[in-house]
Amino acid sequence: MKLSQQIINPLEVHGPTIEGEVQPLNYKRIALDMIDSSPLESLTCSALKTAYKRKNIDFPVVFERDLIIGQRDFGQVITALENGSSFVYILTSLRPGNITLAHHVLLTFCSGLQRCYHIPVIVQVCDIEKFYLEELVLEDIQKLYHDMVPQILSCGFDQNITYIFSNIQNSQFMYPNIIKIQKLISVQEIMDFYSLTINDIAGFVTHPSYAIAATFASSIPSLATHSQAWRCLCIYFCEKDVHYRLARNIACNIGETPPATLALKIFPGLRSVGTNMLLETAANSIFMVDTAAVIRKKINSCLSGGRETIEEHRKLASALSTYKQVIVAITAGFVQGAIIEKDVAIEMFRFLCPTSNAFHALVSKYENGLILSGEMKKEVIAIIQEIVISYQRGLQL
Incomplete structure (x- = not known):
């Protein structure tokens, strides 16, 4: 297995890589x-x-x-x-x-x-x-x-x-x-x-x-x-x-x-x-001069934390309806919806969503398999488009 360490400096940033796939940044290491x-x-x-x-x-x-x-x-x-x-x-x-x-x-x-x-x-x-x-x-x-x-x-x-x-x-x-x-x-x-x-x-x-x-x-x-x-x-x-x-x-x-x-x-x-x-x-990258259509295309193609199939993604959601929430689901070996730590759109949403209640609600639904990656991205796209369009109007004044 090919491994490499993360690099963080003003000229280069990437998380640790495993078999060429860039992993999330280790912020505990960065903080130290x-x-x-x-x-x-x-x-x-x-x-x-x-x-x-x-x-x-x-x-x-x-x-x-x-x-x-x-x-x-x-x-x-x-x-x-x-x-x-x-x-x-x-x-x-x-x-x-x-x-x-x-x-x-x-x-x-x-x-x-x-x-x-x-x-x-x-x-x-x-x-x-x-x-x-x-x-x-x-x-x-x-x-x-x-x-x-x-x-x-x-x-x-x-x-x-x-x-x-x-x-x-x-x-x-x-x-x-x-x-x-x-x-x-x-x-x-x-x-x-x-x-x-x-x-x-x-x-x-x-x-x-x-x-x-x-x-x-x-x-x-x-x-x-x-x-x-x-x-x-x-x-x-x-x-x-x-x-x-x-x-x-x-x-x-x-x-x-x-x-x-x-x-x-x-x-x-x-x-x-x-x-x-x-x-x-x-x-x-997403630029503040991008059109709504370009933003939609870019977000829909960005790296997702959703599971490979709908069945895998929804397993935890079905478990939650019959057992005692997440603990029982984990004990039984159910897949836990999306892997939000790897999801680019969710990480952007963390910076951009104007209200914390809306942010946590979307993350919870996605993480627990209640919504799919495409449904989550639709909400993220709407927020980004709103920010960019508002910015472009101000730029034209």
Whole structure:
């Protein structure tokens, strides 16, 4: 049996593989690797819920569905904001191109926090990284960046306090911090953290310093005047944790404040819950410019956790009608409906369903064999289509 370990870093994400099939990500392992990170505290969550309610903003579902994998000093930042501090900025990053459903989840989460506390958001567009990874000329990369700006702003941001920049565009301002950072990190550290080899291009060794530099306000022109007063809050999917862990490790050595962090679980690509939509091909991603018909086709073809036959899938449902629920069904050896841990559509639904009651009801029916994969996907498709159509209307305004 051919086995391989999972890989999680900003350049590559996949769960462990068995005979070439990508398995779900092992988040217990990821959490252990996120050094000095800890779970979200209930007091912080309660304070956030009160703040969102005060501003009449929907409370993000990621706080309620086990989608936050770890944080560092996040509670300190929320306490400071609750006490009236205005010197906090949110940092998130992405590569240039049409935004995907995964981008939309991350960006709307950031814009919601921005509206709640009226704080700046910095969106770092990693065009240099894109240039290193893909066979595109630099002019094409820069065009992708410029086309992406209105797509980002349409995710609910306040344009007056949102600053979007590309690494090429902003490199002159970041460069003093970049060279300080590069002096403090060894090539071996970068190779280990990013699973690089001596055959990878040299650019991959230098790129992390751009991501780290943006966590320091002195790298951001709009914040540089009072840079020592600002605290950065990095919000990201957890494959980028290494960037911000390194930033915290070296901040004090260059006279900067360590950033706070909030890491989300990864939004999956269509081929497996063990993949990352942000790093997948176009065929395995859903874009916010996709039509309703394209979305339906993509979701219907994504990896399902349903059983091979209807009879297998429904065995638990029939057992539940005659015996004492799941315990008896398991003891008797009945198949337990869908394997939700492997189901891509269910994992997307976890991020997207606006109400927890509806989410848990659908999962329960599917897991217990009361509905089939196609019936479940129909509901997920409807939610995604609604989100995408609403976004497209805003983009046209």
